[in-house]
Amino acid sequence: MDIKVLDDQLYILINMNTYIIQIFDKKGHHQRNLVSSKYLTECLYFAINRTTKTIFAGDIVTNELKAFSADGELMYKIGKHGDKRGNLIKPAGIDLTNDGEVVIVSPSKNKFMLQCFKVPPDNYHLLNMSSTSQKHRNFVCEPMGDKDVRELAGIGDVLSGRLAEKGFDKAFVVLGQFLLLKKNEELFKDWLKESCGANSKQSHDCYSCLSEWCNSFI
Numbered sequence: 001m002d003i004k005v006l007d008d009q010l011y012i013l014i015n016m017n018t019y020i021i022q023i024f025d026k027k028g029h030h031q032r033n034l035v036s037s038k039y040l041t042e043c044l045y046f047a048i049n050r051t052t053k054t055i056f057a058g059d060i061v062t063n064e065l066k067a068f069s070a071d072g073e074l075m076y077k078i079g080k081h082g083d084k085r086g087n088l089i090k091p092a093g094i095d096l097t098n099d100g101e102v103v104i105v106s107p108s109k110n111k112f113m114l115q116c117f118k119v120p121p122d123n124y125h126l127l128n129m130s131s132t133s134q135k136h137r138n139f140v141c142e143p144m145g146d147k148d149v150r151e152l153a154g155i156g157d158v159l160s161g162r163l164a165e166k167g168f169d170k171a172f173v174v175l176g177q178f179l180l181l182k183k184n185e186e187l188f189k190d191w192l193k194e195s196c197g198a199n200s201k202q203s204h205d206c207y208s209c210l211s212e213w214c215n216s217f218i
Contacts, residue, residue: 154205162196
């Protein structure tokens, strides 16, 4: 189990069952997930820049080194290095220097090769930042279980109260309605507006949240 300190009060580790990087306080209480499984296939090595709170994770399935913000957003990944496909060779370890360089130890022809990259170099492949909320990202990165309806993106205390009055007090019950409507965007948004008075943004956020969750888990 790979564990590293993020700051004086928090530390992070990799959940070896889901390959999601998670953050905990010093008492062992789970705070939030840093990296969504949407962006990370299988991570066994990672490093942290404690100044910028950037997490560098070596994805051993895609052979890429990916950089994430402390909120779990994929910011960029390294390209044009490593093997002929332009990917990184599978890392055996990742660390950071005091100058902010990423150091990667990679197995190559029965020996280990040390690679060093500036953060961020010009040849990083920059990715568009997601416009989704942290609430959305937290919801779609793990199984739904028995989550309250208010954990859905776009659903706050007022809307959740109205939905609960009609029997939609759990996220999975709303998911059932979503599937009953065959994931149709317009039908689901109209239903949400009529059921609890959601506005256009709230209904859009909720639809996007359920749609992405279904793409990941169904």
